[in-house]
Amino acid sequence: MNPDDLIARTVELGPGEAMSMDLLALAGDTGMLFEHDGVGFACRGQAGLLELASGLGEPGAAEHVVAELAQVESQGDLRLPGSGAMAIGALPFDPSAPGTLIIPAVTVGVSAEGTAWRTTVSQRANPPKGPATPTWRAPTDPNAAWPPDHFTLSSPCPHDEWCEMVARALKHVESGQLRKVVLAREVLVEANRDFFASDILGRLRALYPSCTIFSIGGFVGASPELLVSRRRQSVLSHPHAGTVARSGDPTTDDALIAGLMDSPKQRREHRAVVEAVSDALRPLCRQLHVPTSPSIVLLRNVSHLATLIEGELGDTNDSALALAARLHPTPAVAGSPTDAALKLISDLEGMDRDRYAGPVGWVDARGDGDWVVGIRSATLDGSTARLVAGVGVVAGSDPREELAETQLKLQALLAAVVRP
Numbered sequence: 001m002n003p004d005d006l007i008a009r010t011v012e013l014g015p016g017e018a019m020s021m022d023l024l025a026l027a028g029d030t031g032m033l034f035e036h037d038g039v040g041f042a043c044r045g046q047a048g049l050l051e052l053a054s055g056l057g058e059p060g061a062a063e064h065v066v067a068e069l070a071q072v073e074s075q076g077d078l079r080l081p082g083s084g085a086m087a088i089g090a091l092p093f094d095p096s097a098p099g100t101l102i103i104p105a106v107t108v109g110v111s112a113e114g115t116a117w118r119t120t121v122s123q124r125a126n127p128p129k130g131p132a133t134p135t136w137r138a139p140t141d142p143n144a145a146w147p148p149d150h151f152t153l154s155s156p157c158p159h160d161e162w163c164e165m166v167a168r169a170l171k172h173v174e175s176g177q178l179r180k181v182v183l184a185r186e187v188l189v190e191a192n193r194d195f196f197a198s199d200i201l202g203r204l205r206a207l208y209p210s211c212t213i214f215s216i217g218g219f220v221g222a223s224p225e226l227l228v229s230r231r232r233q234s235v236l237s238h239p240h241a242g243t244v245a246r247s248g249d250p251t252t253d254d255a256l257i258a259g260l261m262d263s264p265k266q267r268r269e270h271r272a273v274v275e276a277v278s279d280a281l282r283p284l285c286r287q288l289h290v291p292t293s294p295s296i297v298l299l300r301n302v303s304h305l306a307t308l309i310e311g312e313l314g315d316t317n318d319s320a321l322a323l324a325a326r327l328h329p330t331p332a333v334a335g336s337p338t339d340a341a342l343k344l345i346s347d348l349e350g351m352d353r354d355r356y357a358g359p360v361g362w363v364d365a366r367g368d369g370d371w372v373v374g375i376r377s378a379t380l381d382g383s384t385a386r387l388v389a390g391v392g393v394v395a396g397s398d399p400r401e402e403l404a405e406t407q408l409k410l411q412a413l414l415a416a417v418v419r420p
Contacts, residue, residue: 045105057095148191221377320369
């Protein structure tokens with residue numbers, strides 16, 4: 001693809017259209033979705049691909065993506081982040097693994113202020129027929145197939161073997177070879193019919209309204225964790241680490257949250273993530289605010305420790321994608337030190353994480369964008385869904401307790417995937 005051959009045309013939609021906009025309905029089963037609290041994008045089609053042949057971790061890879069987007073001619077109303085030429089994607093966990101970002105053929109965006117717009121991208125030599133911004137409505141099919149109603153669950157790694165893997169990792173931690181390693185396990189769901197992404201996303205949106213809902217190339221999820229957001233010079237990151245179950249009883253939950261806040265193990269684990277993120281951002285920022293204590297993020301079945309980090313970039317042109325490359329993988333999904341943790345993950349896990357816990361999001365030609373961590377996710381392939389969840393192994397970890405935490409996290413997606 002030569003970006004010089006593309007042209008992006010953006011128009012603002014009327015207030016009536018904006019108010020009735022449902023991005024999930026527009027994306028449907030085959031489109032792409034990135035939405036948080038009604039704000040974000042629904043995309044269809046592919047005007048171009050931007051290949052990261054050596055992965056996001058390759059020096060200059062992120063800068064090359066934004067430079068390619070900047071070569072696309074953009075016409076129309078370009079005031080809002082994500083308008084004009086933009087790319088969206090779900091990248092692998094392994095920073096050295098090849099990845100792909102997509103320049104959508106059609107994008108509908110909605111801003112936090114309620115403004116909506118439509119961008120079409122086409123070849124200069126082959127412009128779309130009819131209006132530059134054709135009407136794009138949610139697909140309807142009265143004869144659509146039924147979603148699945150019979151499911152078989154399996155865990156490729158038996159519980160006792162996975163706990164033994166955690167015990168081996170714990171020995172590396174206790175010997176001082178590393179401070180933390182995140183180990184993940186997978187569950188496979190086989191259904192009697194193909195899964196519908198839109199069904200699962202609708203349930204995720206209802207169950208986890210505070211999360212970012214995404215669907216890109218069969219990778220769907222509800223991420224609670226913002227890796228990084230950039231708007232001009234403003235930068236945000238909201239790392240999560242430290243988890244406790246929710247009981248449904250307010251008094252019990254208050255006690256569980258108090259225990260989470262007071263746990264030296266959980267606070268050490270969380271502080272390691274916050275320090276890694278702030279250390280990576282601080283050299284780029286003229287100011288960076290890092291709270292001294294974490295807050296609590298409440299989800300339907302778990303509570304997390306989280307810290308909102310806010311900064312103002314200095315004399316740097318680092319895009320949201322470049323910042324994501326600088327931060328990923330954080331200790332929340334890999335461990336620390338990072339290189340030692342990644343090596344141990346490779347030695348012990350015995351599976352390819354693929355896009356699980358990788359960066360998911362978008363970047364535009366100005367470098368603005370949002371990237372979340374691809375957790376609480378599933379990979380759909382016809383009638384098969386692959387779910388993965390991870391836990392941080394630190395000094396004091398108990399293998400059976402870590403297994404129980406993976407089950408809690410997997411339940412977040414199973415509640416949306418398995419609907420008998």
